[in-house]
Amino acid sequence: MKLVSFRNHAGETRIGVKVGDNIADLTAGLERYLVEEAGTDPLCAIEVTNERMPASMLDLIKREEEGQADLQLTVSYINKIAQKGKTLFSPSGGKITYGLEEITLLTPVPQIPRTIFNMEYNYPAYERVYGTVPPDHGTTAMFMVNPETVTGPSDYIVWPATATEVASAVELGVIIGKRGKRIPQDKALDYIFGYTIVNGITAISILRGMGPGRHCLPAAFYFTRAMTMDTFQPVGPFIALKDEIPDPQDVEAELRVNGKVVSRGNTRDMRCSVARLIEFLSRDITLDAGDLISTGAIGTFDFPPEAPVKVGDVIEAEIGKIGVLCNNVVA
Amino acid sequence: MRLGSFKNHSGHVRIGVKIDEQMADLTAAFEKYLVEEGGIGRQFAKEAANHRMPASMLDLLRREEEGWADLSTVYSYIRNTMKKDKVLFSPSGDKINYGLKEVKLLTPIPQIYRIFDVGVNYEILGREENVPIPDEGCTSMFKKPPRCIIGHEDEIRWPLSAKEVLSELELGVIIGKKGKRISKADALDYVFGYVVSHDLAVMDTLKNANWGMGTESLPGAYYIDSAKSPDTFQPVGPFIVTKDEIPDCQNLNGEFRINGVPKTRGNTRDMRLTVTELIQFLSADMTFYAGDLLSTGGMGSEEYSPLAFPQPGDVVEAELERIGILRNYVVA
Numbered sequence: 001m002k003l004v005s006f007r008n009h010a011g012e013t014r015i016g017v018k019v020g021d022n023i024a025d026l027t028a029g030l031e032r033y034l035v036e037e038a039g040t041d042p043l044c045a046i047e048v049t050n051e052r053m054p055a056s057m058l059d060l061i062k063r064e065e066e067g068q069a070d071l072q073l074t075v076s077y078i079n080k081i082a083q084k085g086k087t088l089f090s091p092s093g094g095k096i097t098y099g100l101e102e103i104t105l106l107t108p109v110p111q112i113p114r115t116i117f118n119m120e121y122n123y124p125a126y127e128r129v130y131g132t133v134p135p136d137h138g139t140t141a142m143f144m145v146n147p148e149t150v151t152g153p154s155d156y157i158v159w160p161a162t163a164t165e166v167a168s169a170v171e172l173g174v175i176i177g178k179r180g181k182r183i184p185q186d187k188a189l190d191y192i193f194g195y196t197i198v199n200g201i202t203a204i205s206i207l208r209g210m211g212p213g214r215h216c217l218p219a220a221f222y223f224t225r226a227m228t229m230d231t232f233q234p235v236g237p238f239i240a241l242k243d244e245i246p247d248p249q250d251v252e253a254e255l256r257v258n259g260k261v262v263s264r265g266n267t268r269d270m271r272c273s274v275a276r277l278i279e280f281l282s283r284d285i286t287l288d289a290g291d292l293i294s295t296g297a298i299g300t301f302d303f304p305p306e307a308p309v310k311v312g313d314v315i316e317a318e319i320g321k322i323g324v325l326c327n328n329v330v331a
Numbered sequence: 332m333r334l335g336s337f338k339n340h341s342g343h344v345r346i347g348v349k350i351d352e353q354m355a356d357l358t359a360a361f362e363k364y365l366v367e368e369g370g371i372g373r374q375f376a377k378e379a380a381n382h383r384m385p386a387s388m389l390d391l392l393r394r395e396e397e398g399w400a401d402l403s404t405v406y407s408y409i410r411n412t413m414k415k416d417k418v419l420f421s422p423s424g425d426k427i428n429y430g431l432k433e434v435k436l437l438t439p440i441p442q443i444y445r446i447f448d449v450g451v452n453y454e455i456l457g458r459e460e461n462v463p464i465p466d467e468g469c470t471s472m473f474k475k476p477p478r479c480i481i482g483h484e485d486e487i488r489w490p491l492s493a494k495e496v497l498s499e500l501e502l503g504v505i506i507g508k509k510g511k512r513i514s515k516a517d518a519l520d521y522v523f524g525y526v527v528s529h530d531l532a533v534m535d536t537l538k539n540a541n542w543g544m545g546t547e548s549l550p551g552a553y554y555i556d557s558a559k560s561p562d563t564f565q566p567v568g569p570f571i572v573t574k575d576e577i578p579d580c581q582n583l584n585g586e587f588r589i590n591g592v593p594k595t596r597g598n599t600r601d602m603r604l605t606v607t608e609l610i611q612f613l614s615a616d617m618t619f620y621a622g623d624l625l626s627t628g629g630m631g632s633e634e635y636s637p638l639a640f641p642q643p644g645d646v647v648e649a650e651l652e653r654i655g656i657l658r659n660y661v662v663a
Binding site for chain 2: 112113115120121135139140141142143144145146147148160161162163181182203221222223224225228229230281283284285286288
C-alpha cells in the first residue's frame with residue numbers, strides 16, 4: 001500500500017492511497033464505506049469519517065493502531081469498488097478517485113509539529129570514500145532539522161546565501177507509527193508506520209569553512225545548520241507501508257543528477273539497521289507517531305553517498321519499492 | 332510583562348501574566364475587556380477572546396504584532412482592574428485571577444517544537460571543554476526535540492545512557508516575528524522576550540566518543556544532538572520576560588546553583604556572538620518563526636566554570652538577573 005498527501009482541485013489538502021495509476025481519497029472512501037457497508041446514517045458519516053480518517057496524514061498516523069486498522073478497512077473497500085475509467089464519489093459528493101494529473105502530490109506528511117532525525121555516516125562507504133572516522137559500533141551520528149525544512153515532490157531546493165557547495169543524497173526515510181521509548185531492537189519494526197524517500201541536502205562548504213580547519217574543528221559541529229536550511233529536505237512522494245517493504249534492510253536506492261547515476265546502494269550495507277537506529281534513538285528520547293528518521297546517505301565506494309549539485313540541476317532520488325522523488329535546484 | 336502558561340484548577344492549559352503575586356488568565360481577562368471596554372456583545376466575546384488571546388502561548392506569539400497589540404491592551408486593563416483580595420470572572424464565568432499557589436506553572440510555551448541551542452558562544456566554554464573556538468562571526472548550532480522542554484519545578488529525568496550529565500546556564504531568546512536574512516541592526520525587532528534556559532547534555536556520550544581528540548571528523552560531535560536530546564533536558568522558564576523590561580540583554584548576570592551552592596557565574600556581555608549577531612547568522616538561510624527558542628550558549632567565568640555536573644537528588648537553580656530563577660529537581 002502506498003499513501004500520499006495531495007492537493008485536490010479545490011485546493012484542499014487530502015490523504016490518499018495509490019490504486020493502479022490513480023489516487024483514491026481515503027477520507028471520502030471511508031465515508032462511502034460507512035454508509036454503504038456499515039449502515040451508518042449519511043448525515044453522521046462525514047463527522048465520523050473526519051475523526052477516523054482525517055485529511056491530515058499526521059493526525060491519521062497519531063491514531064496509531066486504530067488508524068492503521070481503519071486504513072486497512074478503507075483500502076480494501078476502495079480496491080473492491082474501484083473500476084478503471086470510472087470516477088467514484090462519497091455519499092456527500094466528495095470525489096474519491098482522481099487521476100494523477102488532476103492533483104498535486106505533496107510531501108506525505110505535510111503537517112507539523114513533528115521531529116525529524118537525520119542519521120549520518122551510517123554506511124561504510126563514508127570511511128572508504130571520505131576517510132571519515134566511523135562512529136562507535138552500534139551508534140551513529142544524529143542531527144535534527146526543522147520540520148518546516150521538509151518539502152515535497154516537485155518543490156524547489158533553493159540555493160543558500162551562505163554556501164558555495166551543496167550535496168544531495170538519497171536516504172531511506174522511516175516514519176514512526178507509534179509513540180515509544182526504550183524500544184528494543186526486536187520490537188522496533190512494530191513502531192514503524194511506513195517508509196519514504198528522503199533527499200538529504202547539506203551545505204557541505206559550511207562544514208569546512210567555519211573554523212580553524214577540519215583537523216581541529218569538527219565538521220559535525222556545523223551539521224545541524226548545514227542541513228536545516230529552508231527547502232533542504234525533500235521527502236516523498238509516497239509512504240510505502242510494511243506490506244510493500246517487509247525487510248527494510250534489502251532496499252535498492254539510486255540518486256541521479258540530470259539523468260546521470262551518481263549514487264547507488266542497498267540498505268543492507270547500513271552500519272546500524274533500522275531496528276537498531278530506533279533502539280539507539282529511543283533510549284532517552286521519546287519517539288512520537290509521525291516522526292521521521294532519515295537513515296543515512298546511501299552509497300558505495302564506486303557510487304559515493306554524497307553528490308555535489310548546482311543551480312539548474314534536476315535531482316531524482318529513487319527507491320524502487322517506493323518511487324522517484326524529483327526536485328530541481330534553483331537560485 | 333512576565334508571561335507564563337499554567338494549568339488551572341480544572342486542568343486546562345491557559346496563558347497568564349504575573350501581576351504581583353497573582354496570575355491573571357489572559358484569555359478570560361481579554362473576554363472581560365471586550366465586553367466592558369470594547370463594547371462587544373457577551374455572546375461573541377468568548378469566541379473573539381479565544382481567537383485573539385488563545386490559550387496556547389505559541390498561537391498567541393504566532394499572531395506577531397497583532398497579538399502584541401492585544402496583549403498590551405489586556406495587560407493595562409487587567410493591571411488596573413485586579414484587586415488583591417477579589418476574584419474576578421469573565422462574562423462567561425471563567426476565573427481571571429489566581430494566586431500563584433493555586434496554579435501549576437508550566438514552561439512558558441508548552442507547544443514549542445523549534446529549539447535552537449548555540450554551542451561555544453563564550454570563550455571560557457571552549458577553553459574548558461577543550462574545543463577550538465569557531466571563526467569570528469560563526470558558531471555551532473544544535474537542535475533539541477520538543478520533549479526536552481520542561482518548566483519551573485519540573486523533574487529532570489536521569490537518562491539511561493548517562494553516568495555524567497552536564498548543565499549549562501543560558502539566556503534564552505523567544506522570537507516574536509517570522510523572518511529570514513535578518514540584519515543585525517533589525518534583529519531586536521524580531522525578539523519577543525527572554526527566558527532562563529538550562530541546557531543539559533549527557534557527557535558520557537560525548538567523552539566516550541573522543542570529544543576533543545581533534546581527529547578529522549571528531550566523533551564526539553557526531554553525538555552532540557543525541558547527547559543533548561534526552562526527554563526533560565531543557566528546562567525553560569519560569570516566565571517569558573518581554574523585551575521592554577530588559578533594556579540591554581548583553582549585560583545580565585547569571586548564576587547556576589546545585590543544592591544552593593553556586594557553580595557557574597557569568598555575564599551575557601561575554602558572548603562571542605551577541606543576540607543580534609546570532610539572529611543574523613542563523614537566519615541567513617533558515618527562517619525563524621515566532622515562538623522559536625534560541626538558547627544563546629553556556630555562560631561562565633574564570634572563577635566559576637561554565638560546566639556544572641548535577642547528580643540524581645540534586646536541586647538545580649538557574650538564575651538570570653531581571654529574568655528569574657528556574658528551579659528543577661534531578662531524579663533517577
